[in-house]
Amino acid sequence: MVLFSQEIYKLITSALTELSASQVSGRTPQNPLSEAHYLGAWVTTAMKQKRFDSVVLETLKGWQRQARSLGKNAGLKRQFIYLEKCYSQVLNAEKQVQPVSVEQLNALYAALTDDQWMVTTDLPVGDKLNRHSGGKQSLIVCAEQISTCFDSQGTLIKPISLYIRGTQQEIIDLAFAQDLLLYKITDYKSKVKYHGEFIVYPNNDGTALPEFPIDSSEQE
Incomplete structure (x- = not known):
């Protein structure tokens, strides 16, 4: 069974890693507008390719709507960075879920x-x-x-x-x-x-x- 927390963490870190690689290669300029365009397209492509489990599909759709309606003001990069930070606190060192006591x-x-x-x-x-x-x-x-x-x-x-x-x-x-x-x-x-x-x-x-x-x- 695919767990939402683990799958969304994998999605977020993949998006940020691939954005960084695109910027290092020179394909994506390092500015908010270009980053917004990249991540908006990345989310749509991830959905079309069914790259991640369906457990995160509704969240992807929400980010797609934000990107289309708000553009760079959707702040997807900021959201992803913050979500990565938050999930890193509650997941273990291997980025797996931990029991609640x-x-x-x-x-x-x-x-x-x-x-x-x-x-x-x-x-x-x-x-x-x-x-x-x-x-x-x-x-x-x-x-x-x-x-x-x-x-x-x-x-x-x-x-x-x-x-x-x-x-x-x-x-x-x-x-x-x-x-x-x-x-x-x-x-x-x-x-x-x-x-x-x-x-x-x-x-x-x-x-x-x-x-x-x-x-x-x-x-x-």
Whole structure:
């Protein structure tokens, strides 16, 4: 089975390596417009040639749309460089996925508690849960999921939902600091009233790009 995280990392690094080789050879000038043209064409060619597994096809289509509608403002090179950096943190030295452990999630809960979030992990969520947080930012994780999503060694074996009401980027950043990737399902409406839903997958491997910390180069 081809894993999204590994395949997208292979795609990104291939694109950047081949762009660099084209520039070294003199075929592609070293300027933002030429780089945008190269990567836009590279993405389209990769799709036509079915060069990568279908698990990354929708992501490729999204980049193709960006390249066609935004041109150099799509910032594909910047995106690829940043994604390479982020994935390098959560993949191992051989660029393979790594297990997610209960200790990582517990460390996230502790970091949020230190930041004055209300963290609730002892309630079942069911079809609908209304949990009052007294104005605090709130994270809720279903107690039943916690009891069934980890094996006896504390390794995540099934996707687990995190219900969030608060500054989403803060929890994304704190999760990433624990090498956890959050995948957004909803911003607001979910089984928990006023909370959005994010998922942590086994091996940090979903079927699309997760949420990452904000790329600081975009703010320069």
